[in-house]
Amino acid sequence: MAYTPMSDIGQQGLFDITQTLLQQPDFSALADCLTRLVKQGALADRVNVLLYHPQHRQVSFYGRDKTLTPDQQSLLATGPMQRILSRPEALICPWREFEAAWPQVASLPLYTPFGRYCLLPLVSSGEIYGGCEFIRDSNKGWSEKELERLHTLTQVVGLCAQQIRSTQDIDHHCQVLSRERDDFRILVAVTNAVLSKLDLDEVMQETAREIHHHFAIDSISIVVRSSRKAWLTIYSTHFVDEASPIHDLSEVPEAGTLSEQVFASGEMLLLNLYPQQQAASYERRLLELWDNQAQTLCLMPLKFGDNMLGVMKLAQCGERGFSAANLELLHQIAERIAIALDNALAWQEINRLKESLTDKGSWATESINAGNPDVGEIIGRSEVMMDVLKQVEIVAASDSTVLILGETGTGKELIARAIHNQSQRNRRRMVKMNCAAMPAGLLESDLFGHERGAFTGANTQRIGRFELADKSSLFLDEVGDMPLELQPKLLRVLQEKEFERLGSNKLQTVDVRLIAATNRDLKQMVADREFRNDLYYRLNVFPIRLPPLRERPEDIPLLVKSLTFKIAHRLNRNIDSIPAETLSMLRRMEWPGNVRELENVIERAVLMTRGNVLHLSLPEMLDTPTAKKIAAPVTEPREGEDEYQLIMRVLRETNGVVAGPRGAAQRLGIKRTTLLSRMKRLGINKVES
The missing domain is CATH 3.30.450.40 (GAF domain)
Known part of the structure; x- marks a missing residue:
């Protein structure tokens, strides 16, 4: 059937229709808009757009806001769409013929009895990919001019459908690319973090x-x-x-x-x-x-x-x-x-x-520890210890005086040795002296040396620690215990880099880098007039505070492993693993004696172990104050007190602290996770005052 698309609609009318249809964002909107146009032109009462998917042998239906199941889409592909795929020409028939030819399709809720039916193919690049259904409720057929209009509209719908499919494909690809980009970013972030x-x-x-x-x-x-x-x-x-x-x-x-x-x-x-x-x-x-x-x-x-x-x-x-x-x-x-x-x-x-290797040929490792193999390496990857190591790295390159502050057993000498080893003075051995271990009467002689006859018993000349440390570093441990009368002489050496031996009036000039350490509060000692103010500020050029072990519990597993293998090797024991429960228990304990106390506990455990797995149980440690804190008595409920009241009372007594040796969980004799679960169940979010 020959027809001229422009002959009836007109050029301007076709342009307006095409522009209107091209503005539709999706197939449902396209079907609705097409329905309005054909109703206005009295061409049909209903319009449906069908899209065929050959790979699935299914038909997507757009019209009357109907949603099909996959089975219904497959069934629809066996109806008029199958006929038009095999014979690409207009299919026109009344309801009686439609129902007789495709009874299953006619039973779908998409189709109610009608008068006349027309299906025109949607074609792209010579291939049919769908069709437009035009349905009249009356039995009146279409004239030749009306069919020409329907063909023209179908051609326009074909262009619009191609545009919508292209847009959807682009949107789909953009979504896929966006998701792949986001997934790639997550993958990179996780990979960088864990690797x-x-x-x-x-x-x-x-x-x-x-x-x-x-x-x-x-x-x-x-x-x-x-x-x-x-x-x-x-x-x-x-x-x-x-x-x-x-x-x-x-x-x-x-x-x-x-x-x-x-x-x-x-x-x-x-x-x-x-x-x-x-x-x-x-x-x-x-x-x-x-x-x-x-x-x-x-x-x-x-x-x-x-x-x-x-x-x-x-x-x-x-x-x-x-x-x-x-x-x-x-x-x-x-x-x-x-x-x-x-x-x-x-x-x-x-x-x-x-750790299990013998130390044969390990002179280099022992030289770092200056002949003291028990010192070991600095162990710690916690944030506070990493800050300390950064400070060590910064100050080591200079000759500034360093004051190391920290409790007993935190490893102050180890930090001093690390500063010396990273400095320009590491070619010479660091000289050390404990001010608290030396009698006050001998401290001056030991620091500055003496001439023969300087005092009773001085039968020979003696070189002091400052002279021994010339061109090197001098570590003064427990500097807070230095007698008040000796402090001016130490201040003079720091300021003038010169001193006199006891019994001599000859000035000795030295180039010494001083590293001091103390577990005492020097500022308070200055206020109490137990320590010279000027010496304090001279020592406090670059203070480094060492955190106690309780402030870096995440380092305890590393320390335990290192100490276990080192002590086991020294005691000729073969211990190659540590149970997770042991590490967990040690991490929960308080350590008033810090690393030194931990080392003593580990040494005792190594001695008690039989086999290659470290054996450490709480009964073995009941003599230690650390373990006694863990073994605190469990708080019992008072008469008439329910679970909610008991938990609230213990939380008040512990100032809201849940975990730790002094926490509510320990007082109640349950795990922290169990207590948190019970608090959540009982609706306890905070401690009521």
Whole structure:
């Protein structure tokens, strides 16, 4: 049938119609707009736009705001659309013929009985990709001119449909690119965070922090096999409280755990966990932390090459689940975490082997410690210790006087040695002197030397510590115990770099870098006139405060490992592993004696250990004040006092402190996580005054 598209509608009318249809944002809007146009022109009462998808053999329907199921879309592809695909010409028929030819399609809610039906193909590049259905309620057929108009409108709809498809494709590609860009940024952030760590504890905490930050997952655990056969070590971070997440380190039997299944299969496990289900103790604890709410769990294997290194366990409170896109990204993250875990485990093994080696040929290491092999290296990766080491690095390059402040046992001499070793004076040995260990009458002689006959018993000339430290460093430990009458002479050496030996009037000139240390409050001593004001300011040029061990509990596992292997080697013991419970217990204890006290406890544990796993139990330490604080009596409820009142009373008595040796959890004889869970259940958010 020949027709001229412009003959009836007119050039201006066709332009207006085309402009109107091109402004429609999607196919539903296009179908609605087309329906209004054909109604205005009395061409049809209903219009539907059909789009055919050959790969799925389905038809998308747009019209009357109907939504089809996938089965209905497949059924629609067997109707008039199939006819027009095989014979690309106008299909016109009444309702009776339509129902007889396609009874299943006619039964769909899309089609109610009508008078006349017309289906025209939508064509692009010689291929049919859909059609326009025009339906009249009356039985009146279309004239030749009306059919020409319908053909013209269908051609315009074809152009508009192509534009909408192109726009949707572009939007889809933009969304895909945007999602891929965001995923790439997350992947880079997680990779940089976890691969920059070598310590296993740090890898685990950084992993939890990054995954929670990007995915808002409630609980993140990394499970690895323990040194104990058939046991698992679990590093967990639970974000019950966003401000202070709970970090847990525990060991559990492998049998019966979900992780056991993943270790065996090497495949991801996705499931829901409900309170009424049978579950291992660790999974049961997840329910307890969130008041027995259902959990959605995702367990991913951590593989590096052919090695199954561990399992990453993610828990979502409730049944929010994990989207397919997030699972795909988390799978990529798990691959990076596996690399970091492999690095950390390798580093752990290297350190274990390193500690187990004999010290044969290790003169260089011992020379750093100036003949004192018990001093060891500076150990600490906590923020406060990193600040100290930065200060050491800054001041070491100068000749400024340094004052090291800190409690007994914090390692002041070790810091002094580090300053000397990093300075330009490290070619000469550092000279040290403990002012508290020297009798006051001999201190001046020991510092400045004396001539023969200077005092009774001075039978020979003696060179003092300042002369010995010429062109080197002098470490004065416990400088706060220096007698008041000797302080002016020390001040003169610092200011003028000269002194006189006892019994001599000859000036001795020296070039000495002074490093002083004290555990006393020099400022208060100045106020009490026990220490010279001018000497204090002369010493206090560059103060470095060493934090006590209780301020850096994250360093305790590192110190314990280092001290254990060093002491075991010295005592000819073979100890190559430390249970996670031991590290956790030591980390919770207070250490009034700082690193020195910790070292004594470890030495006793090494002596008591039989086998290659460090044995340290609380009963062995009951003589220590540190352990006594942990073994404090449990607070019992008073008569008529319920659980809420008991917890509130103990919280008031501890000033709201939950954790730690003086915290409410310790007073109640329960774990901190258990107390937090009970407080949440009882609605206790803060301590009432």
